Amino acid sequence: MAFHDIAGNSRVKKILKLSLQRQRVPNSMLFCGPQGVGKRNAALTLAKALNCLEKTDDACEECLHCRAIHGGNFPDVIEIVAAGDFIKIDQMPIVKQLAYLKPMSGRRRVFLVDEAEKMNEESANSILKVLEEPPLFTHIILITENPAFILQTVKSRCQVLSFSPVSKDEIEQALRDRGYEEEKARIMALLVRGNLEQALGLEWEEIQRRRQEAWELFHALISRGESSLFLRKYAFQKRNVVKEDLEQMLELFSSFCRDFVLMKENGDPALLFNPDYESRIREGEKYLSYEQTLRTLDGIDVAMTSLGRNMNIGLLASALYSRMIG
């Protein structure tokens, strides 16, 4: 994947290309930006471009090095991913030792640290010295969705590149290139909110089914219908079984709630997160008072945040349930 194959983020791509041309690629970098906007792809492309045999400012995708990096078996490009919930300090010595050795077959050594926010305090601190003064042939690229969780001391040692969400038009275009109908592509582009990766990975039918399901659950909750459905589904299950499912549900719930607020404020319907659900939103919005909607949103937000923090799922679901019902 060369730089022009990465959608959106022309500013970032321009910076990277210019720095390659001027041979001023920083040795420590932090790529931050929302999920699925091509941070990792950009980092990989940068690694290829630094080692490419054909070009100096982009990846050719054809030479031995580019293909090897693509296949993940190039000895000088190493990717660090979280082992479990964290990137642990045990994973760091390899970076620290190899960083000071000359590259074996390429021109530069490149380390990619995926989900750098998962570095715990020990491991983040332990690479500070390498980040500050890496040898000139070593590049360390940290990738994160959530720069707020990166230590200040780490951030200050890196050149920070922020990726922005891919614009709706670009996603729409990308989807239409894959044979989506115009209307579906438009709605899909709205639904994923700048997350291109997600847009390309999702099946239209699948996502519609999920949303239908979420709406039914949500409607049952707010209209005091068969609201125990929610509890039955999530409160008595093991964490690893329902965690992701619940997370998606909550995300959809919060998008419904947010649309309620928009409707209550007489906002522009074109700004709805769920434009195809407009009539349902209008109907459902009547069940909740203004304050209740805001409170529900707060509740969902708390639930979603604590979901990532190893909270007991049963308790979490019950708490949210009573908050929405009560």
Next chain:
Amino acid sequence: MSYLIYARKYRPKTFEEMIGQKAVVQTLQNAVKNNRVAQAYLFSGMRGVGKTTAARILAKALNCQHGPTPTPCNKCEFCLSINEDRSIDVLEIDGASNRGVEDISPIRDTGKYKPIHSRFKIIIIDEVHMLSTHAFNALLKTLEEPPPSTVFIFATTEFHKVPATIISRCQHFEFKKVSQKDIINHLMDICKKEGLTISPYGLGLIAEASDGSIRDAQSLLDQAVAFCGENIGDQELKEILGTVSQDLLFEFSSAVFEEKPEAVFSLVEKVIESGHDLRFFFKELVEHFRNLLLIASVENAQDLLAFNPEELTRLKEESQKASPEDFLRCLQALQQAEPGMRYSSHPQIYFEVLLVRLCHFKKIVLLKDILQEIDKIKKEGAVSAESLPRTSWPSPPPIKAQEKPETRPRPSGPVETKTPAAASHTPFDKPKDEPIKQEREMDIALKDPAVKTFMSTFKARVLSVEPIKGKAKEEED
């Protein structure tokens, strides 16, 4: 092929080159000059202000061929070997990677022996806050009475994590944030040496964004050069720094003060489309409200704000839209939301809802004004205080409340849902009902001159603060 980033290229090599740490530098220089070097130093301070640099320079100052000197020559073998990190008598240890007792024992052992080549054996432990408790304790005895030729230097960003027993054995130096002026001067130097052109305004932008850290400033300059080459334009610089346009900020504050919650959604959309990180934008918005508060409450605000005259007049106009108390309340609400904003899993929704809430904050009527109103009525003598009817209370908030449903019908907004019982708790309509119940006591109390002065000075502030706390309580309905 390769290049050194500015932060490394321009790492100071002598005490004189160090920026903004006058007190520390002078103390260290005098200590070397007067041969009163302590056995252990602890350097603390925020990122990128020169702790490690100071430690290295001190090592050179002590080991330079030309005697312990406050001005190391950077030419002799000893200085060069320290600069290139190959001196065997200067150990620079990464405290975060060598944090256990077993990593510390060899250091402790080497500390006992005399230096091999140089005058002093210098042990620098960077990121010392990451050492384990046991490792710290293992150091204590050595640190207290090391051999005369051994000097320990610790550097850390997190001073509070260093045990008190360690601190008391060290000379502690706190490195300050570097002032904007110093940063600008330093960047100017770099630009001159590198042949870069950049406007003073641009330098100001970088200095502000770097928040007192020299290294951050240098990194940003690096990035700017990578992006625009040798001529750095203001517009491009703004793009790199992600500077938020003033227009957008004004649109936000107008939406809040003109109570137009429906406008919030499209504005947030606009922010996202222009590629700003919402959390970053949030910070800028807080700053904007702070500026409004400042201009509304300080007379010569232009001295405190780095704006050009047009921006100042614009700020002034905007600040007419609400009272300083309103700004204060918004500012406080924004600040309380900061952690939520940072950790929220869905910042866009969080931000939108927060702004909608701000839009519904009512204008505050000062208690002082209410009291004046009472006085006026009393003096007119038309109504005696006891029979003061409800309607004669100053009316801005109630009228607002009645106006609302007409202008913007909402199924069941917070304004309409208030029952008399709830009303005494809701912050929005406090002046309407609550004081009425106590009008007799209040009337008596108000005659007391002491109470009078107290009320006029403090109540205005209390009033402006309270409704936000009330906001949380309001969840009871």
